[in-house]
Amino acid sequence: MSNTQHLTIGSPKPVFPDDGILKLYSMRFCPYAHRVHLVLDAKKIPYHAIYINLRDKPEWFSLVSSSTKVPALELVKEQGNPVLIESLIICDYLDEKYPEVPLYPKDLLKKAQEKILIERFGQFINAFYYLLLHDNPEQLVDTDHYAGLVVYEEELKRRCTKFFGGDSPGMLDYMMWPWCERFDSLKYTFEQKFELSPERFPTLIKWRDLMIQDRAVKCFYLDGQTHAKYMNSRRSGQADYNMLYNEAKRVKLG
Amino acid sequence: MSNTQHLTIGSPKPVFPDDGILKLYSMRFCPYAHRVHLVLDAKKIPYHAIYINLRDKPEWFSLVSSSTKVPALELVKEQGNPVLIESLIICDYLDEKYPEVPLYPKDLLKKAQEKILIERFGQFINAFYYLLLHDNPEQLVDTDHYAGLVVYEEELKRRCTKFFGGDSPGMLDYMMWPWCERFDSLKYTFEQKFELSPERFPTLIKWRDLMIQDRAVKCFYLDGQTHAKYMNSRRSGQADYNMLYNEAKRVKLG
Structure with missing residues (x-):
């Protein structure tokens, strides 16, 4: 397991050799940063990952990136x-700069259509995080949290391909994946009624099983139980950024 | 003045010759649709504009575009x-498909940096529309509505060019413009205290004067008084989509 210690107030700025390798400022459980990890890994672009404690950011981070947001790629x-x-x-940017493993269709219309589906996925993200972060999810049992996924189920069925990108995942697959990886966490946090229905989403469930086998997805994959544990810490107001780092340390010491 | 009648419930679907010309579904006062008019006009791409009453949309519009949003380009x-x-x-899409008048820098890093500035402008849009649509703007007199513009003032000053795009407007100029064209409407709606300060934004004010001279901007330009009149109708809950059409008809009949 790579070093996922999250740097915080007082942490010195990490020093890297002058190796010309990209630096990705990230947070281990941020789904938006996850997207960038996936694209870098899919394209086999080497990078240094630097994890940031988003509650108590290191002082030097605002000098690296004035927005102090992650993901940030130096x-x-x-x-x-x-x-x-x-x-x-x-x-x-990465897809244009490193065109060896192209993630968008070459056809400009198809590329624009993938971007519309990526943009539209944002609506589902909002509904899904509303559920994940709700104080009392029992109140939401009658809400259809997955309504926004129907268009993706239908689209993949229509395409008759393993992935949205065809035989291998494309940009749409990778941009959706971080949230889909977290579906499996729901059964650890809530009751089964919030799980993805196999009757309603048979194509997306098959897709999810294939995505988990993808090399890039494997590089940054965490199981449902781990995601659930992090989300619980976040819901309690004490996001446990160093959860994996501390566990790895315990295993090493033990 | 082109026909800016907004089609509504019961309006028949307009019939065009089979001329292969793009169809843009728009609303005359929608700043997002305005962006697409600007790019089409900047690139001199012919198009048919079809204006949609967004409150009472024509029945056939959902068959053209299932989202029923504007802008929509057929x-x-x-x-x-x-x-x-x-x-x-x-x-x-238009910039890639019609590369004759390129609106982004060729350099991929510079292109990504323009996109970040375009994305970030969204934050200013939210603050600006909060003011424009507020029931009681007097309550907002102590709020700094223009804080989000400071980065653009500084950026253009740093570039030492007429436009963000250089000697002529580029994608960032056109993506910002629809809201900047509306700055001038504030003096008709509110008191002068909401106007852009010449001391704080000297570079952007010079830029605005140059933008108004741009051919593409002129194609779809409306003055501050007209924008103010529309915004007043929208604030009252009865957005007057056909304001220009009815005026033109009155002039014709009168």
Whole structure:
């Protein structure tokens, strides 16, 4: 397991060799940062991951990126070490800059249609996080949290391909994945009634099983129980950023 | 003045010759649709504009575009007449599909940086519309509505160019413009205290004066008084979509 210690107030700025390798400022449980990890891993682009405690950010972080948001990608080879923010802008940049494993269709219309589906997924994200972070999810048992997924179920069925990208995952697959990886956490937090219905989403459930086998997805994968544990800490107001780091340390010491 | 009658419930679907010309579904006072008009006009791409009454949409519109949102661009030359939505996705598509007048920098890093500034402008839009649509703007007199513009003032000053795009407007200029065109409406609606300060924003005010001279901006330009009149109708709950159409008709008849 890589070092997922989250740097915080007082943490010194990590020093890296002058190796020209991209630096990704991230948070281990941030689904937006997860998107960038997926694209970097899918394209086999080497990068240094630097994890930031988002509650108590290290003092030097605002000098790296004035927005102090993650994900933030530092382009160390470019003059002035510019930093890109916004997950979709970073991912689109990477796709154009490293075209060897193209993630969008070549056809401009199809590319625009993928972007519309990525944009529209944002509506589902809002509904899903409303459920994940709700104080009393029992109140939401009659709400259809998955209504926003129906269009993706139908679209993938219509395409008759393993992934939205065809035989391998494309940009739409990777931009949706971080939230879909977290579906499996619901059974640990809430009762089964919040789970994805196999009758309603047979194609997406098959897709999820295939995505878990993907090399890039495996690189940053966490199981449902781990995601549930982090979300519980976040809901309690004490997001446990260093959960994995402390566990790994315990295992090492024990 | 082109026909800006907004089609509504009961309006027949307009029939166009089979001329292969793009169809833009729009609303005359929608700043997001305005973005697409600007890019089409900047690139001199011919198009048919079809204006939609957003309160009472014509029945056939959901068959054209299931989202029933504007702007929506119908690509009549493509199989199945696909429709693109989302102003930024449409404008990026047009820029790639019609590369003759490129609106983004060629350099991929600079292009990503323009996109970050476009994305960030969304925060200013929210603050600005909060003011424009507020029931009692007097309550907001101590709020700094223009804080989100400071970064653009500084950026343009740093670039030392007429426009963000250089000698001519680029994508960032056009994506910001619809809201900036509306600044001038504030003096007709509110008191002078809500106006853009020449001491604080000297570069952006010079930029605005240059933008008004741009050919594409002129194609769809409305003055502050007209914008103010529309916003007043919208604030009262009876958005007067056909304001310009009815005025033109009155002038014709009178």
